[in-house]
Structure formats: C-alpha cells, structure tokens
Amino acid sequence: MVLPQALTEPALPEPELRQQGLHRPGLRELAGRARPVSLARERVLPVLPAFCELLPDGGLRRGMTMTITGESHAGLTSMALALVAASSAAGSWCAAVGMPALGALAAAELGFDLSRFALVPAAGPQWATVAAALLDALDVVIVQPPLRVRSADARRLSARLRERGSVLLVMETGGRAGWPEPPGVRVSVREARWEGLGQGHGRLEARRVEMAVDGKGTASRQRRARLWLPAPSGGVERE
Amino acid sequence: MGDVGEVGEVSEPPQSTRTLVLWCPDWAVVAAGIPPQVPAAVLVANRVEVCSAAARAEGVRRGLRRREAQARCPDLVVVEHDPGRDARAFEPVVAAAASFTPRVEVIRPGVCAFATRGPSRYFGGDQALAVRVARAASRAVEATTGTEGCEARVGIADGLFAAALAARGSRVVATGESAAFLASLPVVALERPELADLLVRLGIRTLGQLAALPAADVLARFGPDGAVAHRLARGLEERPVSGGTPPPDLVVSRELDPPAARVDTAAFAAKALASELHERLQGLGLSCTRVRVEAETEHGERLSRLWRHDGALTAGAMAERVRWQLDGWLRGTAGEHQDCEPTAGIVLLRLAAEEVHTDQGMQLGFWGGSAEGDERAARALARVQGMLGPEGVLTAVACGGRGPGERVGFVPWGDPREPGRPLDCPWPGRVPAPAPALVPSPSMGAEVAGPQGDSVRVTARGRPSSPPARVSVEGKAWKEVTGWAGPWLAEERWWDRRAHRRRARFQVVTGAGTAYLLALEGGRWSVEALYD
DSSP states (O other): OOOOHHHHSOSSOHHHHHHTTOOSHHHHHHHHHHSOOOOGGGGEEOOOGGGTTTSTTSSEETTOEEEEEESTTSSHHHHHHHHHHHHHHTTOOEEEESOTTBOHHHHHHHTOOGGGEEEEOOOGGGHHHHHHHHHHHOSEEEEOOOSOOOHHHHHHHHHHHHHHTOEEEEEEETTSOOOSSOOSEEEEEEEEEEEEEOBSSEEEEEEEEEEEEEESGGGOSOEEEEEESSOTTSSOEEO | OHHHHHHHOOOSOOOOOEEEEEEOTTHHHHHTTOOTTSOEEEEETTEEEEEOHHHHHTTOOTTOBHHHHHHHOTTOEEEEOOHHHHHHHHHHHHHHHHTTOSOOEEEETTEEEEEOHHHHHHTTSHHHHHHHHHHHHHHHHHHHHOOTTOOOEEEEEESHHHHHHHHHTTOBOOTTOHHHHHHTSBGGGGSOHHHHHHHHHTTOOBHHHHHTSOHHHHHHHHHHHHHHHHHHHTTOOSSOOOSSSOOTTOEEEEEEEEEEOSHHHHHHHHHHHHHHHHHHHHHTTEEEEEEEEEEEETTSOEEEEEEEOSSOOOHHHHHHHHHHHHHHHHTOOOGGGGGGSOSSOEEEEEEEEEEEEEOOOOOOOSSOOTHHHHHHHHHHHHHHHHHHOGGGSEEEEEOOOSSTTTTEEEEETTSOOOOSSOSSSOOTTOOOSSOOSBOOSSOEEEEEEOTTSOBOOBOTTSOBSSOOOEEEETTOOOEEEEEEEEEEEEEEOTTSTTTOEEEEEEEEEETTSOEEEEEEETTEEEEEEEOO
C-alpha cells in the first residue's frame, strides 16, 4: 500500500511514535483530533477570591514572574503565601527556595496542602540551579534570592518558566537589590497595620494592608486595593 | 484461559529446593535486648505484634490491645517497634549463617534461609548441618543481645514454606516428605487469616485437606491467592520456577565519591539506585522478589546479602533493605563477629535483581490524571536532594505543640510524614491564630525596655515588672511599642527535669507595623516569631 508523503513522514522520531502507538498514520490523525484542547482558564492557576479582580488574568498565569516588594516585615511573606494558597489547595505542587524561617503553620492556615509543598531552606549559591530544577516540574516556586541576582540567572529562569508553564514568585524585601528582569506582575505591599492588640490586653487578630498591582501588558494599569491579610475570621478579604 | 490450564496441571515435577530456615523466635523482643524470662511485647499501632514466651505464659497474645495485654500481665515491658533495630541486631546472626554458605537470604529480620545442597554434603548430612547452624546462631544471638537463654531454631525441608514450619519444631524433614509433614498442620499456618478463616468454615481444617482438592477448582473458587496457598500446601514453591536467571543488565551500581561513612548518606544513594533498578525492571515488565545488595569499602571489604520479599519489591522497599543492611554493618556489631565491621567508608553500592517474575501490573485509576505530574515533581525534588543532600529538601508536617515553631516538624523529602507530637491533644496555652509567617530558627536575641528604660521582667505572679515600651532586635535600633499583650505563661514538661521549660510569651507591635512574638525564658528575651 502506498501512502501519501505527508502521512508517511513522521513528525516525531520513530521510537517515540512507536511508544505512543502513533506509528500508524491513521492513528496519528485520530490522536490529533482527540487531543485535549487547552482552555485559557487552564493556563491560569487559581487564587483566593479576594485577589481575583486585582490580578490581570484573575489568577497566576502560567509562565509568568511575579515580584512581591515592600518594606521588610510588612507582610510580604504572608502575601506570597496567600497568593499561592489557593492553587496549592487545588493540588498544585509548590516549593519555597531560600526561605529558612518560613512558618509552615501560617501556610497551612491559609489552605496550603503541606504534603505537596517542598522547602529548600538553604540553597546557597546554587539557588538558581535549584530553582530551575524545581520550575521544570513544579507549578509554583517562591524564591527569596540572595543579595545580588545576576541578570543571566534571571533570564535563564524566565526562559525556563515560559517553556514549562510554571509560576515564579520572587520576594524583594527592603534593602535588597531587585529582580533584574522586568516582572510580568509586580505586587507591592504597604501600610501594614495590625488590629486587636491593646496596651497589655487583646491579641493579634487581623491586619490591614494596602496592595498595589502593576506590570507588563494587561497589567500595566495599576490596581490598588485595601485588604485584610489575615481577616479577623482568618483567610484574606477585601476591605 | 491458558493460565488456568497451566496452574491446573499436576504433572509438573516437584522442583522445590531443599532449604534450611533459621528462625529466632520473638525476634523483635530479643533484638531489644530483653532476657526471655521477662514478659515483654512489641506494639504496632497499639496492638501486640510480638511478645516474649514469658508474656505468652501470662496470656498475652498477638493482636491484643495494649490495655488488654497489660491487664493480663501487669509487669509487661512494652518495647517500641523499630524494624531498623531488628535488622541491625540480626546482622551478626546472618553473618554466622553465612559462615556455612555464602548465599544466605534474609526473609525478614529474625528469619533467614539458604539452600542446603552444598553445605549439607560438606558437613555430613542435613541433621549435622542443622545442629551446627543452630549452635553457631545461638552463640551469635547471645553475643549480640547479651542475654542468656535465647535460642535459634533450625528446620530443613523441601521448599521455603515447609522449612519455615519445620523450623518452628526444630525438625529435619526427609527429602520428598514435605507434603506429608505439612498435611497434618492446620490451615492457619498459611498466614493468610482471611483465607484460613474461610477454609475452616468450609470444613477444610488441615493443609492436607486443602492439598487434596483439585488445583483448578481451588483457583476458580479462591482466586490467585488461593492457588498460591494450594501450591504451598502441596509442598511446592510459592511460584512456579520461571525464567531462570535474569539478564545480566539487571544490576545497577554506583561509586560513592567521597566514600560514605554514614548510613544515611549511603542509604540516600541507595534510594536513587533502587529507583533506577526499579525503572529498568518496569521497562522489561518484570517485578523483583529477591534482590542482592552488595557494598564495598575503600579497603576492599565486602558485604553482600540477599533479601527476599513475598510480594514484588518496590523501589522504596529495596532502599529500606539497603538501609537495614548497612545499618547493621556500619554501626558495627559487638562480640565475636567484630571482624565483619568495616574499617573504611563505603565506595561502591550494587543492587542486583536475583529473582524476577512477570509483573502482574497495576491498574491506574480511570480519572486519576495527576499521577504523571506527581511523578515528575518527585523526580525533580530527588534531583535537588542529589545536589544539596537529603536534608536540603524538607517537607513540613503539622504536629502538636504550643509555640509556632513546635507545631510544625520538618522531615527530609521522601521520608515518612509522621507528626512528632500527637495533634489531637489539647495543648493548653497554645499561641492563638493567626500563625506567624516567619519563625526564625534559632530564635533571634532581643531586648525589651520599659518606659523608664529598665529591662522588662515577669514577676512570680505572672505580671510584667513594667509595660514594654521599646524593643530592640539583635542589638539594632530601639523601636517604639504601640501595642502589646501578655505575658502568656507556658510551663512545659515540669515532670521531666531536662526537658522542663518555663516561658512567658508576649505579642508586641512596633510603630513601624511589625508584629513580634517575644519570649522571655530564664531572664533572656528572644524573638520567637515574626508576623510578617
């Protein structure tokens, strides 16, 4: 039987085709027709409802870099955890690199699935290699880079992100040099104010923060909001 | 229906290997170093798994709850279950058996076996061999555990199953007599409780009665498990002898540079090696039931052991066996077998699949689509562990406790996620939610001053000497306190002098909006956590 050239010429190397059972032309055609369609919402990881209107695609778009900036100890860590919590709860694999003091209990309170959350507390000078290895397979990686980030490292990580469709969150605490690449989305946290603590009585109950989001493309218009992080009842809410 | 036909054939010749089984009764108790006259029990999940003869005499039985067991025998010594310890203590016994023949298989800690064909001819018959092995093993047990009167029993019969049962009565069953020996034993001896229960209800009480049934009918009524039981009852091997020796590429080895002097370093390398072998077996559609683990040190010393497993050995199970074996070897064992202790680090690890069977396969869930992603993530994390060492990647496990640092335990990725302290206890004096996002370890030093600049203390009545007005963390600039609460006193483990801790905790917010959880312990202030 003679087949038309277009059908006999395999697009994939032969062994791979054979492995997928697609070495027969008819099957290949059928596989193309039956391949699942990737929907736009599948390319976005979910976030907590409070963040939906603030982020450009209503979630964490796969392949993007997000930086979280602000004064140190003004709620940056909580913000990073809160942004990732919903996708972790939905079954995504997450990791935190270079954050030795991260309070896993706070992550669990925000809804993290701790069994799918890996911590690399001290990556040292290898942090970029570690992050690249994790971005290959995990969905979200939170990174606190060391004092100076080489732009070559940043470029390589961004390329890896785009290719693998994972999300990178970079912590930019005050006093550190920033991420050398322009991020897809920049989240800044300011004016953190705790409520519930008096003079010798009460307890820390809730915190108000102001959050501003800007970035490239659809995110270029700055959006601001006042949030409860955490709200008096736990979780994150719009004020 | 080709399979049924094959199993149903009775024509296959009895191919059972003549086997010697060395059995140390109640090994888990003996390994803990408890003399036989003391009633003791090893508990798993609050049920008695193994108990000593003295405990049995008091009425303690396997499967009893802790409370029931202690009610029957109030002096019962309860030992923690630790398979690592059992395997470690068993190593000298295996070494003693290995002085008779090199091919000793460890079935599980406490039981090992070897084929008797060669050694039995050399030592002058099965009976003579059995006596010698039993004597050597008993000496090894007494030397390692340091207790008198521990025994090791030896049984010889055709096939592993019959030999294991013969070992219970220290018997040597003549060649070809295994089926007759088994015939009078009850079906409970199959160690398949559900099947045995069913068989007894059907009126089949002995292995002889089971063996008399037609094989095809047994398979049809009881499934593959029943077919295996039927084979065993007839004195045959558990599986039909298949395939012969596996192809030579089912051996994986790794050189360790620098040499591994610690068990966990070697065990970590073994984990990767085990998954490599497992992947190769998977590619060939095989599963492994017997694996040889070989380790070599810098000075050329070698230790090689065969491990057998009833079901297929998974990568995790293989790695566990390597860890057990190296544990016993690297930590060194006391007594006369000191010569088996290595003098240098391990440079070479080799895993060889010795007995393989066609893998029966596993059906993946119809809707379970995430398995592929999980596997990819596990591979990436293992790669990072390869870069940074096993402790480089951690996973958090929620556990019980009061402070934010105590309520989370960190274990290396891939280790069992078990809470260190029970979660379901009340833990009075727990720091209330929300939990702090930063918990530095070790905690940072701090200074807390009152309005007059005096250092704040907590009085015996649990009141602050003056309200905190300023805070300085790690010697940095003083910050104004705008709100505070406390002290919350926590007195922990007052019954244990070494673990006793007395702490007073404060929550403090400074003018810059930073919130701290401060702790005062023994007159020193520290930042336990930051509400970042």
